[in-house]
Amino acid sequence: MCLVVVGSVAYDGVETPHGKVERMLGGACTYIALAASYFAPVKVVAVVGDDFAREDLDFLQSRGIGLEGLERVPGKTFYWAGVYSDDMNDRTTLQTDLNVFAGFDPKLPESYRGQPYLMLGNIQPALQRSVRAQMSNLRFAGGDTMNYWIGDYREELLETIRDWNFLLINDSEARMLAGCSNLRRAAARILEMGPGTLVIKRGEYGALLFRREGYFMVPGYLLEDVFDPTGAGDCFAGGFTGYLASQNATPEDDGLCSEVLRRAVIYGSVMGSFCCEKFGVDRFRTLTRAEIDARFDEFRRATAF
Amino acid sequence: MCLVVVGSVAYDGVETPHGKVERMLGGACTYIALAASYFAPVKVVAVVGDDFAREDLDFLQSRGIGLEGLERVPGKTFYWAGVYSDDMNDRTTLQTDLNVFAGFDPKLPESYRGQPYLMLGNIQPALQRSVRAQMSNLRFAGGDTMNYWIGDYREELLETIRDWNFLLINDSEARMLAGCSNLRRAAARILEMGPGTLVIKRGEYGALLFRREGYFMVPGYLLEDVFDPTGAGDCFAGGFTGYLASQNATPEDDGLCSEVLRRAVIYGSVMGSFCCEKFGVDRFRTLTRAEIDARFDEFRRATAF
Numbered sequence: 356m357c358l359v360v361v362g363s364v365a366y367d368g369v370e371t372p373h374g375k376v377e378r379m380l381g382g383a384c385t386y387i388a389l390a391a392s393y394f395a396p397v398k399v400v401a402v403v404g405d406d407f408a409r410e411d412l413d414f415l416q417s418r419g420i421g422l423e424g425l426e427r428v429p430g431k432t433f434y435w436a437g438v439y440s441d442d443m444n445d446r447t448t449l450q451t452d453l454n455v456f457a458g459f460d461p462k463l464p465e466s467y468r469g470q471p472y473l474m475l476g477n478i479q480p481a482l483q484r485s486v487r488a489q490m491s492n493l494r495f496a497g498g499d500t501m502n503y504w505i506g507d508y509r510e511e512l513l514e515t516i517r518d519w520n521f522l523l524i525n526d527s528e529a530r531m532l533a534g535c536s537n538l539r540r541a542a543a544r545i546l547e548m549g550p551g552t553l554v555i556k557r558g559e560y561g562a563l564l565f566r567r568e569g570y571f572m573v574p575g576y577l578l579e580d581v582f583d584p585t586g587a588g589d590c591f592a593g594g595f596t597g598y599l600a601s602q603n604a605t606p607e608d609d610g611l612c613s614e615v616l617r618r619a620v621i622y623g624s625v626m627g628s629f630c631c632e633k634f635g636v637d638r639f640r641t642l643t644r645a646e647i648d649a650r651f652d653e654f655r656r657a658t659a660f
Numbered sequence: 661m662c663l664v665v666v667g668s669v670a671y672d673g674v675e676t677p678h679g680k681v682e683r684m685l686g687g688a689c690t691y692i693a694l695a696a697s698y699f700a701p702v703k704v705v706a707v708v709g710d711d712f713a714r715e716d717l718d719f720l721q722s723r724g725i726g727l728e729g730l731e732r733v734p735g736k737t738f739y740w741a742g743v744y745s746d747d748m749n750d751r752t753t754l755q756t757d758l759n760v761f762a763g764f765d766p767k768l769p770e771s772y773r774g775q776p777y778l779m780l781g782n783i784q785p786a787l788q789r790s791v792r793a794q795m796s797n798l799r800f801a802g803g804d805t806m807n808y809w810i811g812d813y814r815e816e817l818l819e820t821i822r823d824w825n826f827l828l829i830n831d832s833e834a835r836m837l838a839g840c841s842n843l844r845r846a847a848a849r850i851l852e853m854g855p856g857t858l859v860i861k862r863g864e865y866g867a868l869l870f871r872r873e874g875y876f877m878v879p880g881y882l883l884e885d886v887f888d889p890t891g892a893g894d895c896f897a898g899g900f901t902g903y904l905a906s907q908n909a910t911p912e913d914d915g916l917c918s919e920v921l922r923r924a925v926i927y928g929s930v931m932g933s934f935c936c937e938k939f940g941v942d943r944f945r946t947l948t949r950a951e952i953d954a955r956f957d958e959f960r961r962a963t964a965f
Contacts, residue, residue, distance in 0.1 A: 660922035
């Protein structure tokens with residue numbers, strides 16, 4: 356089943372202790388779509404400027420990603436630049452040029468509107484709501500958000516996520532959204548806000564899945580080398596939603612932590628871990644489904660008892 | 661099979677966001693022994709002053725803990741006081757009075773020397789080596805250490821752990837000992853130092869088990885209330901070693917991550933989590949083996965996929 360992905364397609368400048376790249380393909384929508392493309396057909400909704408390179412379009416197309424909803428308008432593509440701390444647990448934004456993204460007002464192509472799976476990358480909640488409203492046949496829809504929307508657009512955000520089947524955020528966002536530092540209590544409060552499924556990403560420490568009936572936890576994959584964590588959270592989202600779409604999952608799937616949801620969290624973790632192994636999206640130029648499944652099996656071996 | 665535990669028996673003053681206790685039973689040996697006592701017979705080696713309270717002796721005895729090796733000498737019992745940060749992830753030591761512990765030179769009673777399991781709490785490496793040398797029939801021996809010994813007594817520590825079957829430390833100690841920030845690489849280096857089994861504790865984020873052939877990881881238990889984290893790492897050690905002793909485990913147990921070692925890590929995590937639920941050792945005044953096994957089962961439900 357097909358997954359529609361909405362969010363930013365961008366160019367990033369990134370510096371980590373392992374090196375520096377001035378300009379490379381990035382953006383939440385890009386990472387989500389690339390990761391999801393290993394599991395299910397993907398269609399993206401985004402906007403780029405007339406500087407968007409042919410080779411980047413070709414790369415997305417080579418992964419079978421549907422680009423009918425990728426609007427191309429005069430101006431420059433969204434640009435973000437940042438530098439990571441020595442341990443790569445913190446990053447400082449050096450530059451954010453919204454460019455054509457400032458006028459992003461997603462209009463879904465007709466061929467998108469009947470698709471059953473929707474992943475809303477981190478954009479303004481009102482835009483997320485607008486996209487969801489354009490889809491008529493949703494089976495499982497949800498998305499990501501960030502501290503900025505939680506803090507300054509709280510009511511708009513609450514109205515938006517009320518209709519979501521899943522919310523996928525990191526631990527500090529979960530604490531902020533719930534107004535509660537304990538993650539278990541925070542999760543219980545967030546599940547009262549609408550989404551029946553909550554996934555909390557914890558970076559190198561793994562992820563948590565909550566539903567009213569129970570929870571599931573997975574430790575982070577132990578990488579030997581982290582070259583660039585940019586996009587890892589979005590790749591988690593891509594692995595999670597791509598796998599759900601491939602399994603034709605529904606929100607009702609046998610209560611909490613159905614086998615499908617648990618495996619989706621593992622595939623999310625797997626895709627996030629691969630993302631860190633090279634700069635930007637480079638790992639996805641060579642990654643194979645066999646490597647993904649081998650790491651999935653490694654997770655199982657390393658956690659079963 | 662019986663487990664011998666060596667380390668400090670102390671009085672602690674602890675302040676957390678949930679309250680303050682001026683003086684309560686504490687010390688690594690105390691926490692390890694209490695946690696291990698739910699799994700196997702335990703005998704302690706430690707020293708206390710003549711101020712050590714009858715009720716504290718009675719409590720240890722009520723858990724069946726062997727006290728023949730608990731030396732009582734003139735003077736005051738080791739006293740430590742500290743205060744935790746608001747999120748309880750950091751603590752500041754306010755006072756450390758070694759008192760009678762300064763002259764601790766453990767001499768094992770004859771009845772201890774033939775026991776097969778040994779857990780060396782965090783004390784000077786030379787003393788750990790001396791205790792191990794007094795035991796003639798060891799099947800599985802190892803222990804804990806800390807940044808102070810790793811930094812200032814490195815050679816003595818390396819000579820000590822060379823003969824251990826297991827080393828059980830936290831993540832920052834592992835990085836310091838290996839001189840390497842990546843935990844997977846750090847673990848590989850430490851396994852070259854002698855111990856065939858390495859357990860790395862990560863506080864609220866769980867624990868990792870490494871052997872040359874592979875690894876096992878477990879996320880941290882999600883507590884709703886953390887009252888006092890003091891002793892949680894030692895309770896992990898007690899659950900881990902107590903369970904190994906109860907299963908008559910050997911270092912050769914079917915390669916990495918034998919079922920026994922994996923379960924020992926889970927029982928360690930379970931005991932560490934219970935420890936945080938009340939101040940000091942108070943949780944062990946009421947905790948039952950049934951509660952422990954219920955939490956073990958919860959770990960399995962929350963991590964299986």
